[in-house]
Amino acid sequence: xxxxxxxxxxxxxxxxxxxxxxxxxxxxxxxxxxxxxxxxxxxxxxxxxxxxxxxxxxxxxxxxxxxxxxxxxxxxxxxxxxxxxxxxxxxxxxxxxxxxxxxxxxxxxxxxxxxxxxxxxxxxxxxxxxxxxxxxxxxxxxxxxxxxxxxxxxxxxxxxxxxxxxxxxxxxxxxxxxxxxxxxxxxxxxxxxxxxxxxxxxxxxxxxxxxxxxxxxxxxxxxxxxxxxxxxxxxxxxxxxxxxxxxxxxxxxxxxxxxxxxxxxxxxxxxxxxxxxxxxxxxxxxxxxxxxxxxxxxxxxxxxxxxxxxxxxxxxxxxxxxxxxxxxxxxxxxxxxxxxxxxxxxxxxxxxxxxxxxxxxxxxxxxxxxxxxxxxxxxxxxxxxxxxxxxxxxxxxxxxxxxxxxxxxxxxxxxxxxxxxxxxxxxxxxxxxxxxxxxxxxxxxxxxxxxxxxxx
Amino acid sequence: xxxxxxxxxxxxxxxxxxxxxxxxxxxxxxxxxxxxxxxxxxxxxxxxxxxxxxxxxxxxxxxxxxxxxxxxxxxxxxxxxxxxxxxxxxxxxxxxxxx
Numbered sequence: 125x126x127x128x129x130x131x132x133x134x135x136x137x138x139x140x141x142x143x144x145x146x147x148x149x150x151x152x153x154x155x156x157x158x159x160x161x162x163x164x165x166x167x168x169x170x171x172x173x174x175x176x177x178x179x180x181x182x183x184x185x186x187x188x189x190x191x192x193x194x195x196x197x198x199x200x201x202x203x204x205x206x207x208x209x210x211x212x213x214x215x216x217x218x219x220x221x222x223x224x225x226x227x228x229x230x231x232x233x234x235x236x237x238x239x240x241x242x243x244x245x246x247x248x249x250x251x252x253x254x255x256x257x258x259x260x261x262x263x264x265x266x267x268x269x270x271x272x273x274x275x276x277x278x279x280x281x282x283x284x285x286x287x288x289x290x291x292x293x294x295x296x297x298x299x300x301x302x303x304x305x306x307x308x309x310x311x312x313x314x315x316x317x318x319x320x321x322x323x324x325x326x327x328x329x330x331x332x333x334x335x336x337x338x339x340x341x342x343x344x345x346x347x348x349x350x351x352x353x354x355x356x357x358x359x360x361x362x363x364x365x366x367x368x369x370x371x372x373x374x375x376x377x378x379x380x381x382x383x384x385x386x387x388x389x390x391x392x393x394x395x396x397x398x399x400x401x402x403x404x405x406x407x408x409x410x411x412x413x414x415x416x417x418x419x420x421x422x423x424x425x426x427x428x429x430x431x432x433x434x435x436x437x438x439x440x441x442x443x444x445x446x447x448x449x450x451x452x453x454x455x456x457x458x459x460x461x462x463x464x465x466x467x468x469x470x471x472x473x474x475x476x477x478x479x480x481x482x483x484x485x486x487x488x489x490x491x492x493x494x495x496x497x498x499x500x501x502x503x504x505x506x507x508x509x510x511x512x513x514x515x516x517x518x519x520x521x522x523x524x525x526x527x528x529x530x531x532x533x534x535x536x537x538x539x540x541x542x543x544x545x546x547x548x549x550x551x552x553x554x555x556x557x558x559x560x561x562x563x564x565x566x567x568x569x570x571x572x573x574x575x576x577x578x579x580x
Numbered sequence: 581x582x583x584x585x586x587x588x589x590x591x592x593x594x595x596x597x598x599x600x601x602x603x604x605x606x607x608x609x610x611x612x613x614x615x616x617x618x619x620x621x622x623x624x625x626x627x628x629x630x631x632x633x634x635x636x637x638x639x640x641x642x643x644x645x646x647x648x649x650x651x652x653x654x655x656x657x658x659x660x661x662x663x664x665x666x667x668x669x670x671x672x673x674x675x676x677x678x679x
Contacts, residue, residue, distance in 0.1 A: 247586035249593045259636045266610075266640035274635070279643035282632045305639070306583055307590065 126302035133301050136195040141168025143198030146206040149385035153207045162327025165320035170396035176293025177399045181443040185268035188301040240315045243356040248307035253358025256284045261295030262305045276447040286449040288440050290399035310358045318355040321366025325558050328373040333561040341561045350488040360401040365550035367397035368407045369558040379510045387429045395436035406525040407551045414517030418510040454533035471537045475530035478541040483549045496556025499563045506567040515559050522552045603667040607675040612641040615650035619658045
């Protein structure tokens with residue numbers, strides 16, 4: 125019963141997203157909404173998650189009934205905004221895509237649902253799952269307006285209180301709806317973020333990428349050995365990776381089609397990533413740096429989009445400043461301490477090697493890293509300049525940022541790598557792999573892509 | 581696996597005893613503010629570990645930032661003062677409720 129209620133909450137998030145797509149201008153017509161409905165679930169999760177995290181930052185409860193009201197309001201407003209009259213001619217390719225999707229979407233749903241069902245009874249077991257994420261989710265759900273007594277209290281110092289609250293906020297909605305805390309609800313919500321992410325990647329690509337390219341990529345993402353177990357561990361890294369991958373794709377769509385609505389979606393997904401875990405800031409910054417370099421003549425739009433992400437982070441940043449919460453693992457301020465950096469810089473090669481070893485481990489990410497790497501090389505070789513610059517900048521800055529964290533940290537490198545190296549690269553690996561089908565689709569028409577990227 | 585069994589998985593995964601932590605939980609109420617006490621001989625690391633696990637296990641009871649602010653004291657691997665209720669085995673744990 126508790127799992128059914130959790131699924132009900134998630135259905136409401138899907139409806140929130142479905143109404144938002146016309147409101148954001150991503151799907152202004154019924155035709156486009158039919159193409160992009162796959163993006164709705166993660167869009168709803170991102171919006172609901174940002175609101176839940178913000179309310180939790182102020183110790184304000186988010187009752188499950190508010191989610192139902194939000195779904196109704198979103199659908200009504202979205203329904204008013206949407207243009208029902210416009211029709212677009214259906215190409216043979218579009219008809220074929222619909223036919224393939226008609227078969228493969230239910231197949232994917234059954235496959236992911238079947239795999240997810242295996243986790244229906246899985247409790248939290250791994251350290252961070254219960255000590256950080258389960259703790260925060262339970263506190264927000266059970267204590268509501270008093271949750272600050274836990275997530276701002278030095279008594280819980282070792283539970284990484286500085287980690288943001290999007291995922292615990294989403295978990296808490298399901299826990300309150302279910303009527304009480306069960307650790308499997310945290311596990312299930314993580315798996316559902318992954319499912320919503322896969323659906324969104326499909327939705328973001330399906331009208332530009334041929335099914336023969338798109339579906340193998342989706343299958344590679346879904347079946348990589350690290351993906352489902354990490355989603356079901358209760359850790360935040362893999363759910364954040366799906367927000368990052370979808371933010372990256374929405375940004376790529378904006379480079380190819382100069383419509384502000386894609387940038388709105390980019391902001392939303394990167395806000396979701398940044399409020400999922402601290403490293404989300406790094407990945408968002410890396411992606412926006414790539415957009416700034418790739419989008420000649422449209423850089424003001426990029427800055428506005430990045431500002432929207434920063435605004436979403438303000439309540440949480442104020443919260444951690446007021447309560448003097450900071451990570452015990454490293455201090456970024458050490459980056460400007462020449463003495464500290466010179467004594468630590470020897471750690472960089474080892475950190476890079478450790479991250480690379482796990483990123484290319486077929487027992488973790490299967491072929492995703494080669495797929496992502498090949499995508500960037502293809503974009504460079506095929507002169508799809510905008511996507512090449514965007515993808516390469518994102519990958520380079522993300523990896524450089526991760527390595528720098530290991531460099532400035534006081535934790536012994538080997539120990540730190542063992543604790544983290546199998547999961548911290550997930551966002552880079554998934555993001556680049558998700559970008560590759562778009563690069564392949566653009567290979568035949570680089571002039572079109574780069575013309576769009578430089579529209580002023 | 582029912583919810584109690586699922587609940588116990590995390591205790592076992594943390595290398596702890598379910599009997600002991602069930603005993604502690606049964607003597608801590610949701611509205612309590614508790615503090616964890618451990619013997620000095622077991623070190624700061626052990627104290628942190630017990631505090632971290634109790635933080636998860638005893639919710640919605642909240643950990644006090646200082647033992648003086650707690651209405652319940654939980655003693656792990658040491659006997660509490662007179663008035664504390666104790667479980668001797670498999671691990672000595674005591675809970676003292678202050679009036």
